[in-house]
Amino acid sequence: MKVKTISTENFVLTKMTAADGDKYFRLSNNDNVMKYVTGHALDRQESDKMLRTFLAEYGNDTYLGRYLIEGRYSGELIGTAKLDMDGSEVEIGYRILEEHWGKGIATEIARGLIGFAKQTLLAKQVIAYVNVGNAASIRVLEKAGMVNIERIEDLDEIKYKFIYSPQNSPLMKKVLYIILGIIAVVLIAAFIMPKDYAVEREVIINRPKSQVFEYIKSLKNQDNWSVWMGKDPNIKKNYTGTDGTVGFTSMWEGNKEVGKGEQEITKITEGERVDTQLRFIEPFESSNDAYMITEEVDPSATKVKWGFSGSMPIPMNVMLPFMGMEESVGKDFQDGLNNLKGILEK
Secondary structure, three states: OOOOOEEOOOEEEEEOOHHHHHHHHHHHOOOOOOOOOOOOOOOHHHHHHHHHHHHHHOOOOOOOEEEEEEEOOOOOEEEEEEEEEEOOEEEEEEEEOHHHOOOOHHHHHHHHHHHHHHHOOOOOOEEEEEEOOOHHHHHHHHHOOEEEEEEEEOOOOEEEEEEEOHHHOHHHHHHHHHHHHHHHHHHHHHHHOOOEEEEEEEEEEOOOHHHHHHHHOOHHHHHHHOHHHHHOOOOEEEEEOOOOOOOOEEEEEOOOOOOEEEEEEEEEEOOOEEEEEEEEEEOOOEEEEEEEEEEEEEOOEEEEEEEEEEEOOOOHHHHHHHHOHHHHHHHHHHHHHHHHHHHHOO
16 A cells, blocks of 8 residues: 555645654754653664664554655654554644744644544544643544543653544634534523514595495304415315304314414404414414404494404514514405405495
8 A cells, every 4th residue: 555645734644754854853852742641852873773664663554653744835843743553543643843833734634534544544543642741632533622530640641531522622612612602692682682573454435434444253254254264275274163252263184374273262352353263383383463453434434453462472572573473464354345345344
């Protein structure tokens, strides 16, 4: 297998060879870089010996092993990285030259190694070990989406074991924060916005008030002029009780546009007003109070008002401005009243 380089946005990782002794020595000959490795800088002999040990672990026909990190465009030496097997898990690691610390390089390398291990090596789990005192590397692994799951006490070191957790990745956190932010805005808006709604329309009918009222208090007559009955010619209707009296209920079941529900007469003020309750069952459950009022304009003309009101619970009330209730329902009410006018004035 030909081992290709591993690339990130700004860097290239190339498998190390014995010819890279000078470059490796630049890292290993630094006390701060080696603080959590050997505890001190290595001399050239120690550095070469360590490099030979690393190279002996894996051959050149596998992606596992040690890598040089160099600038993708500059070719500048940045540090070293590793991909290793720890049982069935792929372990990642990195060392960065001290002059490149604090630039976000380690985080980019860690993310690149994690992505390569998952996508190319098909690792079921990606892990990393870090000394408990290495706060900078702990932060790097956390930013790369890894989670501390275990404290391990070896004879010569106390370290943490990190595993990659997509839910802990910065992108996932950012998405989560955005979602939470949207939810917060919706909830705040829900508490500020009104929950109640009402629609009312009216028409003048050129008939005496008593005649108009006698007709509108019948729910069965409503089937003749309400626009909703015309939206499904196959609608099923059932009735219970005595029409024109309190308790009479008209039930319907139709297509998706009409839905399913019932209307019950709840109060009658003779000659003045009929109150009903609309109970919608499908496509969603809700309950509204509706009414029809008659007012005498003159002995031969009557004003009829038809309206309804209801309340939408928090947080669903944020949808009220987008439902166009006043416009859409109001139009149906007005069309229905115009139909009623046409029937009674024949």
